[in-house]
Amino acid sequence: MTTQVDSGVRQRTRRAILDAAAAAWARDWSTSLGDIADRAEVSRSTLHRYFPERQALVDALLIDAQDTLERLWTGATAASGSPIESIENIMIAIAEEANRIVFLFSDPSRFAGNPNWRADDDTDDMVDLVRAAQADGTVDSDIDAEFTVGIVYSLVYVAAEAAASGRMPRHKAAEYAVRTFRHGLSPRHHA
Amino acid sequence: MTTQVDSGVRQRTRRAILDAAAAAWARDWSTSLGDIADRAEVSRSTLHRYFPERQALVDALLIDAQDTLERLWTGATAASGSPIESIENIMIAIAEEANRIVFLFSDPSRFAGNPNWRADDDTDDMVDLVRAAQADGTVDSDIDAEFTVGIVYSLVYVAAEAAASGRMPRHKAAEYAVRTFRHGLSPRHHA
DNA sequence: TGAAAATGGGACATGAATGTGTCATTCTTC
DNA sequence: GAAGAATGACACATTCATGTCCCATTTTCA
DSSP states (O other): OOSSSOOHHHHHHHHHHHHHHHHHHHHOTTOOHHHHHHHHTSOHHHHHHHOSSHHHHHHHHHHHHHHHHHHHHHHHHHTOSSHHHHHHHHHHHHHHTHHHHTHHHHOGGGGTTOTTOOHHHHHHHHHHHHHHHHHHTSSOTTSOHHHHHHHHHHHHHHHHHHHHTTSSOHHHHHHHHHHHHHHHTOSOOOO | OOSSSOOHHHHHHHHHHHHHHHHHHHHOTTOOHHHHHHHHTSOHHHHHHHOSSHHHHHHHHHHHHHHHHHHHHHHHHHTOSSHHHHHHHHHHHHHHTHHHHTHHHHOGGGGTTOTTOOHHHHHHHHHHHHHHHHHHTSSOTTSOHHHHHHHHHHHHHHHHHHHHTTSSOHHHHHHHHHHHHHHHTOSOOOO
């Protein structure tokens, strides 16, 4: 039981476990709690103290990742003057913290029915943003908006992969992704 | 024991199992053999007759998917006159049979050490193709070639997802992907 | 039609992951 | 330095996927 507010120690342990789980489950949903505990550098006992059941960790992770996503979203849109600028800033922001977020999209159907799942809302917001950019004339209207959102996410994923593999710094990978998006979805192009 | 050549019945059962496993494992590597048997509409007993151990199914699937990939590759490059045309034709071809192939790239590290793994060769070939297209002047040389290959695969993945969800016909999704690639990686663009 | 092939269904043992609990040890904090 | 918090290291039961049989039934093909 927590005394009053969780101590700094507990916060750090909790975060280590969440981050380890996010990174592991992004690649392999069947990663065992024992492996996650190892990655977090805690014992399996400790992991179970923080998250009594596997489902408790899943739920906490879901909430944490979506909170992070919305925080990034707010920051990125606040600093933007146009829809396409918002999209590009969001891409960069997500690429920065991809380790905590990617697992959300590795297989969304996995969380279907989970009352904590609300990332669809973010995707809906992104679709709205793309539609606004299409109305703007800054994004190709010939390509389906939902499809375009899929491209946005997958470009971010490629950037995150490239950064994680150590082949290039994260900011450079993000720049490539944004650049490809901007050019690839540009409306003015000879047939 | 097989009499002489596998009967047509066995071929169809075997294919149903391989396809079910490829589709299931592309999304969730922890899908049980029981679930795969259900998807393939065979009993778990039958599945075990064809693939005594889980590993046997993994190996067979690995070989089957890579054979498919190389077949597509050969056909696509044979019908192409330039590197970029080859790349685009391969994208379309892979999108067609994505269900059998995508699982290869869902987490390649999973197959590290497996003697049957050779998809890296295909990726290497793709890198060569991109480099040729860059030398051509048809693909942006400012973006890392390996990163570009990642984009190619992920665009195909997005197309396959869109088609699988039923939001659009497969050929249209593939067209979007190719279009995004062509424009997104185009070299001539104002800064 | 009859034999062989192929499949379905179930029983059973095994191993890995999970969940629970206890106790000793280490770390914080006053 | 002492009390409480936090952790690590086990032990144990339970559940589930896996692998191995066996036998009845259906399907295929000569």
